Amino acid sequence: QVQLVESGGGVVQPGGSLRLSCAGSNFTFGNLYIHWVRQAPGKGLQWVSAIHFDRSLQYYTDSAKGRFTISRDNSENTVYLQMNSLRPDDTALYYCAKEEPGSGGFDYWGQGTLVTVSA
Amino acid sequence: QSALTQPASVSGSPGQSITISCTGTSSDIGGNNLVSWYQQHPGKVPKLIIYGVTTRPSGVSDRFSASKSGDTASLTISGLQTEDEADYYCTSYRHSSSPSYVFGTGTKVTVL
Numbered sequence: 001q002v003q004l005v006e007s008g009g010g011v012v013q014p015g016g017s018l019r020l021s022c023a024g025s026n027f028t029f030g031n032l033y034i035h036w037v038r039q040a041p042g043k044g045l046q047w048v049s050a051i052h053f054d055r056s057l058q059y060y061t062d063s064a065k066g067r068f069t070i071s072r073d074n075s076e077n078t079v080y081l082q083m084n085s086l087r088p089d090d091t092a093l094y095y096c097a098k099e100e101p102g103s104g105g106f107d108y109w110g111q112g113t114l115v116t117v118s119a
Numbered sequence: 120q121s122a123l124t125q126p127a128s129v130s131g132s133p134g135q136s137i138t139i140s141c142t143g144t145s146s147d148i149g150g151n152n153l154v155s156w157y158q159q160h161p162g163k164v165p166k167l168i169i170y171g172v173t174t175r176p177s178g179v180s181d182r183f184s185a186s187k188s189g190d191t192a193s194l195t196i197s198g199l200q201t202e203d204e205a206d207y208y209c210t211s212y213r214h215s216s217s218p219s220y221v222f223g224t225g226t227k228v229t230v231l
Contacts, residue, residue, distance in 0.1 A: 035220070037165075044122075044225040045157070045165060045208050059218050062120050095164065104153025104212050104220075105170025112164070 002027045002108045004096050009113030012086055020081040020113055022096030027108075029053045029072075033099040034079040035106060036070065038092035038115075048094070051079060086117045123147065123209055123223035130229040131199045139226045141192040141209030147221055149190035153212035156185055156194045160205045169194065196228070204230045 008020040022034060036048040049070045050059045058070050069082040079096060093114050097106035124142040131137040141148065141156075148154055156169035167176055169185040172192065182197045192211070196203055209223035 037222075044206075045159075045210075045222045046122075047210070047220040047222055050220070059220075061219055062217075065217075100167075100170060100176075103155075103170045103174070104151075104210075105155040105167050105174075105176070106157075106165075106210075107167050107170075107176060109164045 002098065004098060004108055004110035006094065006096050006110040006113040009094065009115045011116045011118060013119055014087060014117055016086050016117070017082070017084045018086065018115060020083065020094055020096075020115070022079040022081075022110060024077045024079075024098065027098065029074065029077050032101045034072070035097045035099060036079075036081050037095045037097055037106070037109075038090075039095070039112075040089075040092040043092075046092075049081060050099075053079075083115070086115075088117050091115060091117050120213070120219060120221055123211060123221055125207075125209060125223040125226045127224070128227045128229065130231055131196075132231045133199055133201065135199050136195060136197045137199060137228065139194045139196075139207055139209075139228070141194070141211075141223045143190050143192075143211055143213075143221070145190060146215060147190075147211040147213040148187060148192050148209075150214055151212050152187075154185075154187060154192045155210050156183075156192075157208045157210070158203075158205050159208065165208065199230055201230050204228055 035050040093112040157165040
């Protein structure tokens with residue numbers, strides 16, 4: 001079955017960096033978007049970034065622009081989120097999700113990886 | 120980027136129907152059909168229950184239905200059941216010079 005597995009979360013000081021990974025399996029990575037969505041403790045869902053796997057088109061929420069970079073490795077079926085200049089309000093559970101092509105719906109999600117930004 | 124607006128909470132008795140609204144703008148909900156809804160139980164991963172404004176993925180109960188009018192999307196849960204108690208989020212593609220997606224503020228559904 002389709003699987004997405006995130007890794008790379010942890011505790012980091014303000015101003016620090018982390019690289020999250022999202023490894024996918026049992027589906028074709030070609031013509032689709034992979035998204036990062038985060039959820040701060042006790043809060044709602046927030047879309048963070050997306051990448052088109054074939055065309056490498058990249059999109060970001062305003063608060064991520066200039067600090068986060070999304071990329072992909074076609075050979076490894078993996079999407080990365082490089083997060084720099086981290087702030088306490090970046091603390092959240094970060095999910096990656098696969099979009100059903102052309103639908104806008106995120107049909108498969110990973111279990112999430114927790115990022116904590118604290119001194 | 121401002122979130123879509125949902126009521127904080129909606130409640131109903133078993134068997135009743137409830138409707139959750141999701142209000143955006145002409146740049147998001149009113150301007151495309153990439154509107155989706157998610158159900159999230161506490162401590163669980165969000166689950167897609169509606170995409171493309173009205174389409175249910177395979178395996179999702181037909182008690183869930185959705186629609187859109189202008190800048191507002193709506194999710195209706197019919198024949199409310201205890202397992203429907205969860206948080207619900209809408210989301211939409213938002214077109215601009217820098218395309219993005221935006222989630223709603225979330226609605227807590229309580230089954231009385």
